[in-house]
Structures are given as C-alpha cells and as structure tokens.
Amino acid sequence: MTTPTEPEDELGAITRERRQLTGLAYRLLGSLAEAEDVVQETYARWYALSPRQRAEIESPGGWLTTVAGRICLDLLGSARARRERYVGEWVPEPLPGGPEWIGGRWDDTAAEAADPADRVTLDESLTMAFLVVLESMTPAERVAFVLHDVFRYSFAEVAEIVGRTPAACRQLASSARRRIRTAPPAPAPAAGSAGLVRAFRQAWEAKDIDGLVGLLAPDATATGDGGGLVPAALHPVEGAEPIARFLADRARALPGVTLLEREVNGRPGLVAELDGVTVSVLAFDIAGDRIQRIWAVLNPDKLRPWRTD
Numbered sequence: 001m002t003t004p005t006e007p008e009d010e011l012g013a014i015t016r017e018r019r020q021l022t023g024l025a026y027r028l029l030g031s032l033a034e035a036e037d038v039v040q041e042t043y044a045r046w047y048a049l050s051p052r053q054r055a056e057i058e059s060p061g062g063w064l065t066t067v068a069g070r071i072c073l074d075l076l077g078s079a080r081a082r083r084e085r086y087v088g089e090w091v092p093e094p095l096p097g098g099p100e101w102i103g104g105r106w107d108d109t110a111a112e113a114a115d116p117a118d119r120v121t122l123d124e125s126l127t128m129a130f131l132v133v134l135e136s137m138t139p140a141e142r143v144a145f146v147l148h149d150v151f152r153y154s155f156a157e158v159a160e161i162v163g164r165t166p167a168a169c170r171q172l173a174s175s176a177r178r179r180i181r182t183a184p185p186a187p188a189p190a191a192g193s194a195g196l197v198r199a200f201r202q203a204w205e206a207k208d209i210d211g212l213v214g215l216l217a218p219d220a221t222a223t224g225d226g227g228g229l230v231p232a233a234l235h236p237v238e239g240a241e242p243i244a245r246f247l248a249d250r251a252r253a254l255p256g257v258t259l260l261e262r263e264v265n266g267r268p269g270l271v272a273e274l275d276g277v278t279v280s281v282l283a284f285d286i287a288g289d290r291i292q293r294i295w296a297v298l299n300p301d302k303l304r305p306w307r308t309d
Helices: 010-015 018-029 032-048 051-055 060-084 128-134 139-150 155-162 166-182 190-205 209-215 240-253
Strands: 216-225 257-264 267-274 277-287 290-297
Touching: 018 032, 018 060, 018 139, 032 060, 060 139, 060 155, 128 139, 128 166, 128 277, 128 290, 139 155, 139 166, 155 166, 190 209, 190 240, 190 257, 190 267, 190 277, 190 290, 209 216, 209 240, 216 240, 257 277
Parallel strands: 216 290
Antiparallel strands: 257 267, 267 277, 277 290
C-alpha cells in the first residue's frame, strides 16, 4: 500500500499518521473510544518490530493503515454479536465538531480514477445519518467502501487489508453503494439546518408541542441510546406528535437541563447539560425544512469527548 511520504525521521513519519488512523477507525467502528484503542494497538505492533524490520518497511504509513484496517475488520466481525446484547438501541458515538477533529487522506494519486458520484467527502462520511447506514453493511463491505470511496485508496490497496482480490473488493464497494443509495436522503447542508435546530431548541425549551410538531416531518423518528446505563426509550419513537409529546414530557421531568447549540459530527446539533455536565448529545437528519430523524445519545460511556471534568 502506498502512502505519500515526506523526508523526515521515522518517529515523525509514523506519528503524523495518527490523526488519519483515528479518522479511519472511527468511521469503520462508529466509536471514538474503540478507534483510539485500535490506533494504540496499531502503534504497539509497530514498536514490537525490530529496528531492522521497521527499516525494511518502505511505507510506514501504509503499514500502519493496513494493520489498523485489519484490526477494525476483526472488531466489526464481533461487534454485531455484542450489539445484539446491547440494551436498547445502539447509536454511533457522537463526535464534537467535524472533520478537522479527525482527518483523512486527501491525496488521490494512489487511487484509480472513479466516477465522482462514487466518492464521499470527509464531511459527509462523518454525519450521524451516514454512520447509521454504515451499520447496515457487512464488515467487508464497510471496510472496502470507507477505504475506497471515502479515503481514496485503490482497490489493490484495499485488497491487502480485506484479504480478497481487487475485483472482489470492487464488488463489495458496489454493494455498499447500493445500500447508501436506498437509504433516506442525505442530511441538509449545515448552513441550512442551523436555524431549524435553533427553532427546535426554542420550542423544546418552551414545551411547545405544536411548535415541535411543525418542525418535524410527519414520519419522523427519534432514537435514544442509553446503553442500559441511564433511562432511554428502548425503541425509536415514531411520528411527529408522539415525538413532540415525548420530548415535552422529558423537559418537564428534567427542568434543570440546559440545551446548547453545538456542532455534532459536522452538523448543527444540541448538547443537553445538567449542572454543567453533558448528559445527552442530539444529532439531526434534516430533509428540506423538516427534521426527519433525531438521535439522542445518553449513554455516559459515549459522552466522554464531550465532558471536561
């Protein structure tokens, strides 16, 4: 696998890959905590090599990416079994900010030419809606798709990680694209959704059920993830009015909660704080001028990046 390199010492050459590796692992696993564990394990394997073995590796960045990708593939294989035992709905871990937090590979010289329609920007690949669709893919589809369509690796490079032929990896990515295309529409641009999220916050704070209903699509869904650690609806709430009444009831039950407008996975979202501590992060999927889907992450294990204490 080839990765652009710059004249620098070995330590600099491999540490500059950390941000990209974290970004790759997060998109593959939907968990920042697990992504950081993957990167840690990847570097542990690098330093377990002898100096001679490391010197023989032509592209340290390529080696690190291959190892990280294979670790993620193994984890994805066992993740489904773990999530079958998960209490309630499983939602990807929300990420503060956008792609500047965890980056990716923008060099296209190593990837073969492809239809621009089969490319996904780093911004798009971080949205909660996109990550949720990735959950419907098989582990091999997800790895092939993310590496090729998001991070711009060639199918020959992807084949080294997935352990299949380049032709088979091409088919995996194609199958993954079909899942993406049959999914609900992509979220509205951030610039067009910030005002809607602000109006939603204001209506929620006012416990204005009619106002909330007017901001939600008739077939909207709201999904909560408490992980069995904090109270949360075990199944998605469906329909504008049921969601509005559910949210109004939550606001009455927790009068001390403060709602803050924050960027969540690169899109306008909300953070709920109680006594200065983040207790929930909400991501939105907006189609046109209505909120189509809401994901509320309450599981404290998934809120670590949002807490400063």
